[in-house]
Amino acid sequence: MYNPFHLHPGVEVYIDLGALPTMIEVLSVEVYGGFNAVAAPLEVCLDFLNGYRSRFPALYVCGNSSKALDGIRGNFRVRRGFTIHQLIEILLNAYQDMIFIEHDALLFEDCDFHTLEDFVMLLRQIGRDRTVVYFTTNRDRIFDFLTTLADRYILVEAEEGGYFIAEVDEKGINQRFYPKMVGQLTLEVF
Template sequence: MQIEIRKGLMLQPGTFNAVIAPEREIVAAINGNTDLQRFLFLYISGNYSRVLSGINRQSKNFDVRRAFTAHQLFTSFREAGHTVIFVEHDPSLFDGAATMLEPVSGALKEVARESLVILYTPVADRTFSALARKADHYIEIVPVEEIRHPVRTSRTLRQCGLRPSGQRTLEVS
């Protein structure tokens, strides 16, 4: 069982993966993998979820858990017996509980021995980086913006008969 995040980028069982990606990319990766319906899939989020409403949850093997504290998150990992564990990062779980970062990071690594673990965020922060220190793979998918204006170099400007704006002629007075 694998999850293809992007063409040629596969996540394997037995690994802890820290993924930074746009929400639409991660939703498409999960919804585009029909094999996930055959496996036990645990989705863990904190106080709110950005992507859960976009995920196709018709499978009977799709479980959702909410953690409102770092301790509840830690407990969810220890009790999990799923093939895929997807954790949507919520930094507010660690407000006032910074001492839980190391144990939670260790629990993510530990549960990844038997499962495919994905720690996901659309934008990295200090808490995410601390949790991801023990990750086997750190993946960042950056959206490519369309180029709306052609790139103009000084050479193309000269060929068009224009003077590059960055170059000035000094006049003697």
């Protein structure tokens, strides 16, 4: 048998392909592989969802009520989970490389701590080789708890002239301001 690498039988080879390619951007923050939590206004969420471009469909998962579902356009496979157990089942059967999950606080009303822990560990496990974006337009205690276990947390707050962005990951905290795009300014001569 021809062996182009001249390896001994039984030797395993690990090839590090590096980070997953960047697929989406939240304002000026590139989102790459891992378990990412994003809290942002609805217009920002719709912007990064509709900015996803790939010939392979992404999985979009939402619960009982969705603020963003009516506004998304693109190559998405949409699934709804009405309980935390259904959401876990959907994620266990997911094969997509990009997974968007819209936070729904109602799913966690009757959830015990062990189920919540299983859910978070599943998000982290899926994020090892895929990109998971768990997002909300309204933060609550459950979402804030989930962000403490995420690989990366992006908080976007709307301000008068733009958006304040705080990005927290293993490197620390990166804060910036992203100005809103307004109509082109012209100079007037008096």
